[in-house]
Amino acid sequence: xxxxxVLELEHIRKEYPxxxxxxxxxxxxxxxxxxxxxxxxxAGKSTxxxxxxxxxxxxxxxxxxxxxxxxxxxxxxxxENGIAIIYQEFNNVGELSAAENMFLGRPILxxxxxxxxxxxMEEEAAKAFEQLRIKINPRELVxxxxxxxxxxxxxxxxxxQNAQVLIMDEPSAPLTTNExxxxxxxxxxxxxxxxxxxxxxxxxxxxxxxxxxxEVIRDGEYVDTLITDKDPKTIPHQxxxxxxxxxxxxxxxxxxxxxxxxxxxxxxxxxxxxGNGDQDISFQIHAxxxxxxGGLxxxxxxxxxxxxxxxxxxxxxxIILDGEEINPKNPRQAIDYxxxxxxxxxxxxxxxxxxxxKNNISMPIYEKISRATFINSHTEKETAExxxxxxxxKCPSIHQLVxxxxGGNQQKVILAKWLxxxxxxxxFDEPTRGIDVGAKFEIYxxxxxxxxxxxxxxxxxxxxxxxxxxxxxxxxxxxxKMMGELQKDEFNVDTIMTYASGIIPExxxxxx
Amino acid sequence: xxRFFKQNAIWLVFILEIAIFAYFNPRFVSLGNIINISRQVSxxxxxxxxxxxxxxxxxxxxxxxxxxxxxxxxxxxxxxNAGMNMWLAVIxxxxxxxxxxxxxxxxxxxxxxxxxxxxxxxxxxxxxxxxLLSGGLPIAGFTPDFGIFARWTLDRWGIFESMGFVxxxxxxxxxxxICFVIxxxxxxxxxxxRYFYAIGGNEEASELSGIRVNRMKYLIYALSGxxxxxxxxVLLSRSGSAQSTAAVGFEFEVITCVVLxxxxxxxxxxxxxxxxxxxLIIGSLTNGMILMDVSEYTQMVVKGVVLAVAVGIDCMSxxxxxx
Numbered sequence: 029x030x031x032x033x034v035l036e037l038e039h040i041r042k043e044y045p046x047x048x049x050x051x052x053x054x055x056x057x058x059x060x061x062x063x064x065x066x067x068x069x070x071a072g073k074s075t076x077x078x079x080x081x082x083x084x085x086x087x088x089x090x091x092x093x094x095x096x097x098x099x100x101x102x103x104x105x106x107x108e109n110g111i112a113i114i115y116q117e118f119n120n121v122g123e124l125s126a127a128e129n130m131f132l133g134r135p136i137l138x139x140x141x142x143x144x145x146x147x148x149m150e151e152e153a154a155k156a157f158e159q160l161r162i163k164i165n166p167r168e169l170v171x172x173x174x175x176x177x178x179x180x181x182x183x184x185x186x187x188x189q190n191a192q193v194l195i196m197d198e199p200s201a202p203l204t205t206n207e208x209x210x211x212x213x214x215x216x217x218x219x220x221x222x223x224x225x226x227x228x229x230x231x232x233x234x235x236x237x238x239x240x241x242x243e244v245i246r247d248g249e250y251v252d253t254l255i256t257d258k259d260p261k262t263i264p265h266q267x268x269x270x271x272x273x274x275x276x277x278x279x280x281x282x283x284x285x286x287x288x289x290x291x292x293x294x295x296x297x298x299x300x301x302x303g304n305g306d307q308d309i310s311f312q313i314h315a316x317x318x319x320x321x322g323g324l325x326x327x328x329x330x331x332x333x334x335x336x337x338x339x340x341x342x343x344x345x346x347i348i349l350d351g352e353e354i355n356p357k358n359p360r361q362a363i364d365y366x367x368x369x370x371x372x373x374x375x376x377x378x379x380x381x382x383x384x385x386k387n388n389i390s391m392p393i394y395e396k397i398s399r400a401t402f403i404n405s406h407t408e409k410e411t412a413e414x415x416x417x418x419x420x421x422k423c424p425s426i427h428q429l430v431x432x433x434x435g436g437n438q439q440k441v442i443l444a445k446w447l448x449x450x451x452x453x454x455x456f457d458e459p460t461r462g463i464d465v466g467a468k469f470e471i472y473x474x475x476x477x478x479x480x481x482x483x484x485x486x487x488x489x490x491x492x493x494x495x496x497x498x499x500x501x502x503x504x505x506x507x508x509k510m511m512g513e514l515q516k517d518e519f520n521v522d523t524i525m526t527y528a529s530g531i532i533p534e535x536x537x538x539x540x
Numbered sequence: 541x542x543r544f545f546k547q548n549a550i551w552l553v554f555i556l557e558i559a560i561f562a563y564f565n566p567r568f569v570s571l572g573n574i575i576n577i578s579r580q581v582s583x584x585x586x587x588x589x590x591x592x593x594x595x596x597x598x599x600x601x602x603x604x605x606x607x608x609x610x611x612x613x614x615x616x617x618x619x620x621n622a623g624m625n626m627w628l629a630v631i632x633x634x635x636x637x638x639x640x641x642x643x644x645x646x647x648x649x650x651x652x653x654x655x656x657x658x659x660x661x662x663x664x665x666x667x668x669x670x671x672l673l674s675g676g677l678p679i680a681g682f683t684p685d686f687g688i689f690a691r692w693t694l695d696r697w698g699i700f701e702s703m704g705f706v707x708x709x710x711x712x713x714x715x716x717x718i719c720f721v722i723x724x725x726x727x728x729x730x731x732x733x734r735y736f737y738a739i740g741g742n743e744e745a746s747e748l749s750g751i752r753v754n755r756m757k758y759l760i761y762a763l764s765g766x767x768x769x770x771x772x773x774v775l776l777s778r779s780g781s782a783q784s785t786a787a788v789g790f791e792f793e794v795i796t797c798v799v800l801x802x803x804x805x806x807x808x809x810x811x812x813x814x815x816x817x818x819x820l821i822i823g824s825l826t827n828g829m830i831l832m833d834v835s836e837y838t839q840m841v842v843k844g845v846v847l848a849v850a851v852g853i854d855c856m857s858x859x860x861x862x863x
Contacts, residue, residue, distance in 0.1 A: 339748060364749040377748050380810045382741035387734050392750040394731035401730040445749065 040089035064239035072248040077322040112186030122171030127153035261406030281495035295484035301345035304331040318501030328508035329338040338362035349489025368446035370459040382432035386412040415444035481485035561828035581823030582712035583771035589723035590764030599655040600806025604768035605790035606666040611772030616679035616782030641765020645758035680781035689777035741805030
């Protein structure tokens with residue numbers, strides 16, 4: 029007798045042009061169980077659940093619901109078959125009441141079939157809330173509800189629609205500690221009613237508390253499924269094992285070697301900087317040093333980079349560049365000080381896709397290479413050709429539009445722009461995200477060249493290997509605060525992961 | 541070769557249009573009519589330069605028709621009622637037009653009002669101002685010298701008096717050509733042009749590349765105001781009387797010229813040469829339809845269709861790229 033599976037994903041593969049998001053993932057969800065789904069950032073969790081909801085169509089593989097095979101899902105099919113997803117960003121309409129949100133798009137009508145039966149909807153909503161043992165006034169506008177309750181409205185909506193499978197993507201991320209507690213209660217209540225739940229979270233303690241089994245995926249591939257042992261004594265051991273499974277790869281020679289080129293002089297220093305959500309961030313970067321900035325998505329790493337780059341205001345604290353305090357109010361000023369940022373979202377914030385390679389490279393220096401606003405087109409062209417040669421941007425011509433380049437070459441164009449601007453401090457935010465392996469190596473080599481020339485680099489990375497392989501020192505953030513600093517001989521996946529998950533006690537925090 | 545045709549398709553359309561009108565009415569290609577067309581299109585051409593910049597950054601400026609009306613009234617008022625020197629009055633009017641553009645820039649960049657609404661508001665405000673100043677009455681009787689920009693006059697024997705002309709070329713047309721040259725220089729040779737294309741492509745990435753996007757918006761709307769003001773002066777010179785009802789719907793025609801010329805309404809794409817073609821096409825279309833006795837109402841329908849088709853082609857080519 030086969031197991032009673034509500035949802036089975038078999039050999040799901042999803043390819044995007046140039047990138048394979050999911051190589052081969054299999055997932056089986058039993059009736060009435062909570063399955064924890066974990067994996068590093070970029071392992072493919074979000075893509076996988078989007079395959080379940082029909083938002084993403086898998087390249088190959090099949091989806092079985094209650095034993096019935098679907099070659100592809102559509103959002104309608106998913107809903108009809110009782111699959112509901114609670115995303116990190118809620119799908120609520122703030123200006124409508126809780127009840128109206130629950131019946132959005134499928135209102136209960138009065139007998140005449142035209143007018144909305146508000147009363148009936150409110151009664152139904154009240155019933156659903158009662159079922160979940162939560163106290164929400166169905167008439168309350170959703171925007172007036174706390175984040176926790178807003179999430180409850182979504183869950184209640186799913187239950188009201190007879191969802192059998194509830195997929196929750198990082199449900200605890202936006203919640204306060206108390207709200208998390210009540211969310212757990214609801215999740216356990218649902219389980220007792222026979223609802224199956226896929227629970228995705230970075231926070232391993234939550235996974236241990238709730239799940240029956242834990243599935244690990246890595247780089248778009250199924251790794252293993254473990255049965256959760258809730259015995260507190262074995263948990264530390266299990267955590268170690270899970271982290272190994274998540275990060276797991278053998279450290280290969282993926283990183284070009286670099287002689288120690290750290291100089292004594294501090295180029296950039298932050299002293300107790302508050303701003304853009306981050307609190308009390310202090311660190312130093314020396315000339316010729318790569319400082320790694322680790323932590324989970326949303327830990328406040330990009331945020332501090334934006335503050336340094338003048339793209340977000342600083343509230344207090346000091347930013348010191350070459351011994352002098354600076355206060356960049358906008359990116360232009362930061363650039364003029366010699367600070368550069370290669371943003372995480374290359375296509376949205378980094379490269380100007382509709383503009384040529386040549387113009388992208390000269391963008392920050394146009395005012396310098398112009399006379400009475402007229403561009404010295406000779407210098408403009410030469411600059412572009414120089415960097416095209418120097419960092420080997422592969423393109424037929426510098427007049428080509430950047431949108432026609434591969435991810436790796438786009439990243440090189442952005443880097444060329446900052447080299448042209450003579451940057452002293454370069455912030456790389458996820459420098460190799462979405463870049464194929466060969467190009468990654470080239471980017472790493474370029475970073476090595478830069479530090480050898482005395483540039484100071486701040487590298488934000490969610491890839492543990494990259495962080496360890498490239499950094500001279502690592503600082504880990506969690507929930508907008510600094511959790512600790514690791515010297516090169518202390519680099520270790522487990523330590524970084526524990527710092528990043530924020531479970532380290534206050535007394536043990538290492539903050540220089 | 542294929543690329544050449546694709547980039548210059550607009551000029552083919554223009555030639556085709558001329559051929560069709562010439563076939564139906566040979567008078568269309570007479571010297572007199574060609575001079576006439578060049579005078580008619582001049583103020584569309586001048587105003588289209590500012591509008592090109594605005595649309596390049598994915599903005600819109602609906603206030604230019606009202607700016608023209610206000611420039612007409614203010615300039616005439618200064619000359620007739622205040623007895624101001626003609627050139628001084630022109631300069632004051634242009635400064636005023638530029639400042640209205642700055643106001644638009646302030647609303648769009650600093651306050652953050654969507655360009656469509658911000659400039660729609662100033663359209664109404666400044667149309668109202670021009671009525672307030674003129675009391676709804678035309679202002680006329682300024683010095684004949686003012687006709688220099690565009691006036692076509694006959695002396696008392698009915699002989700062509702070449703005021704406002706250099707040889708056979710109207711001064712307003714020369715002014716338009718100068719403006720187009722300046723516009724092309726800004727767009728292609730100065731760093732402002734690079735910034736405009738960048739901002740139209742992606743505002744956020746532009747800011748993060750060191751462009752002070754808000755400053756550029758101020759500049760662009762100011763330029764749009766300035767060129768509209770200049771167009772207003774030309775119109776006033778040509779009509780010889782200032783009216784608050786002048787240039788109603790003018791922005792519509794200019795936007796049509798610019799979009800027809802290949803400037804993408806979603807920003808970042810477009811060339812000045814295309815806009816010149818767009819201006820000539822719309823100008824000769826209007827003229828040709830008048831010569832063929834097409835009613836004014838039918839003309840409106842035709843121009844509306846042209847705008848929709850031009851934007852439609854732009855949007856369709858965008859869609860094909862993203863799929």
